[in-house]
Amino acid sequence: MRDYKLVVLGAGGVGKSCLTVQFVQGVYLDTYDPTIEDSYRKTIEIDNKVFDLEILDTAGIAQFTAMRELYIKSGMGFLLVYSVTDRQSLEELMELREQVLRIKDSDRVPMVLIGNKADLINERIISVEEGIEVSSKWGRVPFYETSALLRSNVDEVFVDLVRQIIRNEMESVAIKDARNQSQQFIKNESPSTKLPSTARQDTKQSNNKQSSKSLYNKSSQGQSKVKQSTAANEKRKTSHAVPKSSATNKTGSTTTSQQKKKKKNSSACCIL
Numbered sequence: 001m002r003d004y005k006l007v008v009l010g011a012g013g014v015g016k017s018c019l020t021v022q023f024v025q026g027v028y029l030d031t032y033d034p035t036i037e038d039s040y041r042k043t044i045e046i047d048n049k050v051f052d053l054e055i056l057d058t059a060g061i062a063q064f065t066a067m068r069e070l071y072i073k074s075g076m077g078f079l080l081v082y083s084v085t086d087r088q089s090l091e092e093l094m095e096l097r098e099q100v101l102r103i104k105d106s107d108r109v110p111m112v113l114i115g116n117k118a119d120l121i122n123e124r125i126i127s128v129e130e131g132i133e134v135s136s137k138w139g140r141v142p143f144y145e146t147s148a149l150l151r152s153n154v155d156e157v158f159v160d161l162v163r164q165i166i167r168n169e170m171e172s173v174a175i176k177d178a179r180n181q182s183q184q185f186i187k188n189e190s191p192s193t194k195l196p197s198t199a200r201q202d203t204k205q206s207n208n209k210q211s212s213k214s215l216y217n218k219s220s221q222g223q224s225k226v227k228q229s230t231a232a233n234e235k236r237k238t239s240h241a242v243p244k245s246s247a248t249n250k251t252g253s254t255t256t257s258q259q260k261k262k263k264k265n266s267s268a269c270c271i272l
């Protein structure tokens with residue numbers, strides 16, 4: 001079984017270790033001991049399949065962030081955590097997300113935006129709406145408010161992230177298949193394979209030119225096929241990101257039970 005490498009990122013003191021330890025061990029740490037780097041393992045079952053997770057709890061404070069580039073490279077999914085009591089921690093996440101996208105060289109990296117310490121009602125500085133706004137700006141990255149103290153939405157954020165990784169992997173396989181199919185199509189349709197051998201000899205030069213031209217045309221057709229499927233996937237992704245409540249309202253009575261099940265599995269915005 002393959003390991004799914006998840007990385008927990010965020011400023012110092014936002015609760016990364018508490019969320020991770022709550023998820024892995026079901027224990028709440030109420031003392032603050034700044035992390036250098038801790039790795040945890042957990043096996044979970046999602047949709048009747050078992051996954052081995054390796055979770056890297058990273059350092060939030062600047063002195064210990066030298067390894068960041070390395071673990072972003074090896075991470076498959078990212079939990080980006082801020083504290084709802086600390087504006088600076090949300091601002092730091094903008095930079096962190098940019099860094100992840102740059103290092104991964106992709107804008108479709110599995111990630112979850114997390115506003116932790118939601119139990120601290122009187123100390124709250126960042127509203128739920130602000131969290132939702134950031135999530136929309138980020139292309140509707142799934143957003144949750146959590147409380148490591150109350151163990152609220154803790155499992156949900158990890159499960160959501162694993163689901164995103166699985167979905168991404170399936171989409172990559174689909175894109176590869178589409179590419180292979182279009183290449184196969186080009187091979188089968190190549191004019192040189194259809195001409196009798198004598199004619200092939202006579203027209204060798206012009207055919208070469210022609211076949212490379214048609215190759216170009218067909219491969220661009222193939223590419224557009226792939227693009228279309230990517231666009232369709234984007235669309236799917238967008239629908240996952242609709243906050244649970246509005247998704248239910250919109251689809252209402254016309255939603256089939258299967259569709260409902262799908263939506264239930266992909267709630268993208270969860271508050272306490």
Ligand SMILES: Nc1nc2c(ncn2[C@@H]2O[C@H](COP(=O)(O)OP(=O)(O)OP(=O)(O)O)[C@@H](O)[C@H]2O)c(=O)[nH]1
Nearest residue numbers: 012013014015016017018030035060117147148149
């Ligand atoms: N009330 C409340 N306090 C929390 C919560 N999560 C963490 N804390 C507290 O916040 C402090 C910091 O938590 P940590 O989990 O160590 O924070 P961190 O993000 O791992 O910090 P670094 O290791 O420095 O990056 C601790 O005193 C925790 O008890 C929460 O959900 N609610």
